Amino acid sequence: MDRQTYQKIYSSLHNFGDVFRLSEEHTKPAGMLATILNQKIVKMTRFKHRKVYSREKELFSRWKQGRSILELAEYTYFPPTLMASLILKNCDLSRKNINWLFKHLDCIENRRLRKEVRKALEADYFFSPRAHEMQCKKGEMGEEIICKWLEDKRISYCTEAEIRAQGDGKTPDFVLSDPIPIDDHMVRWIESKALFGDDFEHKHYAKKQFREYADIFGEGMVVYWYGYLEDLDSEGEGYLIKDYSFFEGCKEQIDELFNYLVYW
Numbered sequence: 001m002d003r004q005t006y007q008k009i010y011s012s013l014h015n016f017g018d019v020f021r022l023s024e025e026h027t028k029p030a031g032m033l034a035t036i037l038n039q040k041i042v043k044m045t046r047f048k049h050r051k052v053y054s055r056e057k058e059l060f061s062r063w064k065q066g067r068s069i070l071e072l073a074e075y076t077y078f079p080p081t082l083m084a085s086l087i088l089k090n091c092d093l094s095r096k097n098i099n100w101l102f103k104h105l106d107c108i109e110n111r112r113l114r115k116e117v118r119k120a121l122e123a124d125y126f127f128s129p130r131a132h133e134m135q136c137k138k139g140e141m142g143e144e145i146i147c148k149w150l151e152d153k154r155i156s157y158c159t160e161a162e163i164r165a166q167g168d169g170k171t172p173d174f175v176l177s178d179p180i181p182i183d184d185h186m187v188r189w190i191e192s193k194a195l196f197g198d199d200f201e202h203k204h205y206a207k208k209q210f211r212e213y214a215d216i217f218g219e220g221m222v223v224y225w226y227g228y229l230e231d232l233d234s235e236g237e238g239y240l241i242k243d244y245s246f247f248e249g250c251k252e253q254i255d256e257l258f259n260y261l262v263y264w
Helices: 003-012 016-026 030-053 056-064 069-076 080-089 095-103 111-123 129-152 160-165 199-217 251-260
Strands: 157-159 174-182 185-193 220-224 239-242
Touching: 003 016, 003 030, 016 030, 030 056, 030 080, 030 199, 030 251, 056 069, 056 080, 069 080, 069 111, 080 095, 080 111, 095 111, 129 157, 129 174, 129 185, 129 251, 157 160, 185 199, 185 239, 199 220, 199 239
Parallel strands: 185 220, 220 239
Antiparallel strands: 157 174, 174 185
């Protein structure tokens, strides 16, 4: 995606109600825009987290006075799941216990609290346990498409799990037995990311993973399933960047991946 289009879409995306409108307006897949929205919300929340938690005593007091968790989330523009976590923390619960209760809501003894936490998790498209599970599922689906593509082309490979089982350390999702030529690169590894490749995500993973993989395994390929900024800098980094459009013959699986998180 060109940067100008991305910036127009990014600045106009505020909630899921914007996804389909902007999808039609810019003729981009709804799944791509839903992913961009998710990354935007997560990034904004990182910057807002400390500020909101500096007010936790005030917010807990407001909750005790009758304001609901959803109302407090809307008041602070903070994700409902994280607001529920803040309230539970101030009920003297540890993070471990909070995470457990999010998966066992019926074990919350206080009736009001149980009802409000349930509503908060149901309303949260980005930070709830269900949202996390769906993101993990998207990652698995992306890797399954690469498996199919490799096997259809009879390309031998080892997965990250297989390599780690042998005791090796950090490794990409797929290491090829023999390099394959793609766009003047001899690709020896493939890393799958169920993300849109924006500046923030790419800089993070280039530093954390991609450069190290290139140093260890040689040239590789990074797949941003939901697209990427066309001017992302990977020149001389030891890897090329592709998206869903590279994988011909996998349309049915790609359509499933793109629609997975759009409909809650």
